[in-house]
Amino acid sequence: MRPCLPLLCLALACAMPPPLLADDLPDLGDVAQADMSPAMERRIGEQVLNELRHDPSWLGDAEVNAYLNRLGNRLAGHVEGGRLTIELFALRDATLNAFAVPGGVIGVHTGLILAAESESELASVIAHEISHLTQHHQARMMSKAGQGQIASIAALVVAVLAARSNPDLAMGAATAGQAASIQNQLNYSRDFEREADRIGLELLERSGFDIRGMESFFERLQKYGRLYDNNAPGYLRTHPLTTERLADIGNRIQGRPYKQVPDSLEFQLIRAKLRAQEGTAQDAVTYFASQLKNHTFSGDEAAVHYGLSQSYARAGNLAAAERSLEAIRRFKVESPLFLTLAADLRLKQNDAPAAANILRAAYSRYPQERAVVYALIETLLTVRQPQEALKVATDDLLGHATDATVHALQAKTYAALGQRLQQHRAQAEAYALDGRLDEAVGQLELAQKAGDGSFYEQSQVDARLREFRARREEEKRLAKEK
Numbered sequence: 001m002r003p004c005l006p007l008l009c010l011a012l013a014c015a016m017p018p019p020l021l022a023d024d025l026p027d028l029g030d031v032a033q034a035d036m037s038p039a040m041e042r043r044i045g046e047q048v049l050n051e052l053r054h055d056p057s058w059l060g061d062a063e064v065n066a067y068l069n070r071l072g073n074r075l076a077g078h079v080e081g082g083r084l085t086i087e088l089f090a091l092r093d094a095t096l097n098a099f100a101v102p103g104g105v106i107g108v109h110t111g112l113i114l115a116a117e118s119e120s121e122l123a124s125v126i127a128h129e130i131s132h133l134t135q136h137h138q139a140r141m142m143s144k145a146g147q148g149q150i151a152s153i154a155a156l157v158v159a160v161l162a163a164r165s166n167p168d169l170a171m172g173a174a175t176a177g178q179a180a181s182i183q184n185q186l187n188y189s190r191d192f193e194r195e196a197d198r199i200g201l202e203l204l205e206r207s208g209f210d211i212r213g214m215e216s217f218f219e220r221l222q223k224y225g226r227l228y229d230n231n232a233p234g235y236l237r238t239h240p241l242t243t244e245r246l247a248d249i250g251n252r253i254q255g256r257p258y259k260q261v262p263d264s265l266e267f268q269l270i271r272a273k274l275r276a277q278e279g280t281a282q283d284a285v286t287y288f289a290s291q292l293k294n295h296t297f298s299g300d301e302a303a304v305h306y307g308l309s310q311s312y313a314r315a316g317n318l319a320a321a322e323r324s325l326e327a328i329r330r331f332k333v334e335s336p337l338f339l340t341l342a343a344d345l346r347l348k349q350n351d352a353p354a355a356a357n358i359l360r361a362a363y364s365r366y367p368q369e370r371a372v373v374y375a376l377i378e379t380l381l382t383v384r385q386p387q388e389a390l391k392v393a394t395d396d397l398l399g400h401a402t403d404a405t406v407h408a409l410q411a412k413t414y415a416a417l418g419q420r421l422q423q424h425r426a427q428a429e430a431y432a433l434d435g436r437l438d439e440a441v442g443q444l445e446l447a448q449k450a451g452d453g454s455f456y457e458q459s460q461v462d463a464r465l466r467e468f469r470a471r472r473e474e475e476k477r478l479a480k481e482k
Contacts, residue, residue: 036102036136036139040102041103041104041136041139042102042103042104043103044101044102044103045087045101045102045103045104045105046103046435047435048101048103048105049087049089049105049435050434050435050436052091052107053434053435055091058089058091058092059089059090059091059092059110061090061273062370062371062374062405063270063273063336063340063370063371064090064110064270064273065088065089065090065370066370067267067270068088068089068090068106068126069086069087069088070266071088071122071123071126071267072086072088072106072126072130073086074123074207075123075127075130075203075207076130076203077207078202078207079203084104084130084134086104086106086130087104087105087106088106088107088108088126089105089106089107090107090108090109090110090113091107091108091109091110092110093109093111094109094110094111094278095109096109096111096112096115097112098112098125098126100129100130100132100133100138102133102136102139106126106129106133108125108126110274112125113270113271113274114271114274114275114278115220117216117217117220118210118213118216118261118263119213119261119263119264119267120204120209120210120211120212120213120261121214121216121217122213122217122267123213124200124204124209124211124213124214124217125217127200127201127203127204127207127209128196128197128200128214129196130200130203131195131196131197131198131199131200131203132192132196134199135192135196135199137192137195137196190245193245194248197214197245197248197252198252201214201253208261209261210260210261211253211256211259212253214249215246215249215250215253218245218246218249222243263299265300265302265333265335266337268299268300269303269335269337271303272304272307272310273306273307273310273337275287276307276308276310276311276314277310277314281311281314281315282315284307284310284314285308285311285312285315285317287311288305288307288308288311289308291304292304292305292308300333301331302328302331302333305324305327305328306324306325306328306337306338306341308324309321309322309324309325309328309345310341312324313341313344313345313348318348318349321345322345325338325341325342325345336362336365336366336369336371336372337371339358339359339361339365339366339372340359340362340371340375342358343355343356343358343362343375343379344375347379347382352382352383353383355379355382356376356380356382356383356385359372359379360376362376363392368399370403370405373392373396374405374406376389376392377389377392377393377406377410378409380392381412381413381416384416386413387417389409389412389413390413390414390417393409393410393413394410397410402433403433404429404430404433404434407426407427407433408427408430410426411423411424411426411427414426418452419452420446420447420450420451420452421447421450421451421452421453421457421458421461422447422457423447423450424443424444424447424450425444425447425460425461425464428440428441428443428444428447428464428468432468432471437471437472437475438472440468441465441468441472444461444464445465447461448461448465
């Protein structure tokens with residue numbers, strides 16, 4: 001006999017555990033009342049990204065960044081009140097750190113990715129950083145310092161971020177008083193941390209991750225902090241982690257049913273790829289070979305073979321790299337990372353035509369994968385197929401108009417075809433997206449002088465040049481106001 005629907009709903013409601021995260025936090029101020037406008041937040045985020053792209057620590061690995069953005073967007077898709085636009089990227093830094101910047105920018109150190117023992121642990125850190133963004137914590141802290149100081153704080157935020165691994169470096173980026181004051185304003189208060197914990201846990205649960213990942217990872221961070229004392233993980237410097245805060249996280253999780261969440265294959269492959277780049281090439285080979293020999297790995301064995309193949313390739317042992325990659329076939333798993341590695345091995349063996357064929361097949365299966373698109377265009381140019389390369393780039397830009405890398409690759413294809421106006425126009429777009437307006441203007445001025453474009457194309461260049469010059473003047477005006 002079917003129960004009455006209202007009674008069934010009541011029974012389910014009574015059976016549900018209490019709300020995961022009761023809102024018992026102090027009043028931290030109105031999120032909507034931060035003095036910093038959304039436009040200002042976006043400008044700060046763009047400024048930080050533009051600066052960090054030229055930093056030696058910028059990883060620039062399309063596969064790592066694509067994974068981080070998929071993970072981040074999975075979490076951001078469950079933000080209350082609408083979807084949050086974010087951009088995540090990795091920095092090659094062995095320290096355990098991650099940070100959020102106004103404008104939806106989140107940076108993650110490779111050391112933190114490798115330290116995460118599960119995908120839920122990594123997701124917990126990103127969920128925490130997303131929560132700082134949704135609550136506008138940095139904007140609210142900057143506003144608290146006074147409206148007149150916001151511009152100067154925005155100008156120096158990059159200097160503070162440059163001190164991720166060593167806060168003493170911030171003193172060299174500005175006067176000691178300024179740097180110390182700004183660093184203090186960017187360090188999150190304990191109340192903000194508790195708020196980010198609460199919202200981050202909600203995001204984790206809604207996104208299908210193990211909420212205990214936050215507790216286990218933060219406990220390990222605290223342990224590192226005790227072990228290394230003054231050289232504690234950078235994350236602890238800007239995110240104060242107290243016993244009280246850990247207890248609060250534990251209390252919010254207590255009583256919740258255990259949920260085992262397997263790590264995705266992509267998480268394991270990305271960690272294997274990063275681990276293969278650590279230390280010497282021989283160290284990396286020994287690490288993965290030992291895992292396979294002694295069966296000490298956890299998760300998918302395919303990821304260990306992938307890491308070993310990457311390590312052998314780095315060591316220059318291409319035959320062994322091929323064998324390790326071939327060993328993955330028996331696990332019957334698929335990933336674009338296998339195909340890009342296979343193509344890379346062919347290129348290292350000076351077999352560009354074979355690499356191009358592998359990447360053509362990869363593109364037909366994974367047309368949205370940035371690493372596949374980039375590698376295919378580059379390889380098509382290598383095998384002297386610029387027209388095909390141009391089609392791939394042009395088609396891709398229809399859906400990824402803000403991808404500076406594809407604009408730059410498109411410029412290369414136009415250069416190979418001898419189309420100078422279009423070459424300079426495409427390169428100008430790449431520079432503009434990279435925050436390099438002076439170079440963008442210079443490229444458009446060269447496009448004007450190319451003399452090989454149609455009247456329509458020349459008119460487009462003229463209009464874009466006027467726009468870029470106006471944007472450059474506006475940036476100069478704002479810089480003077482600071």
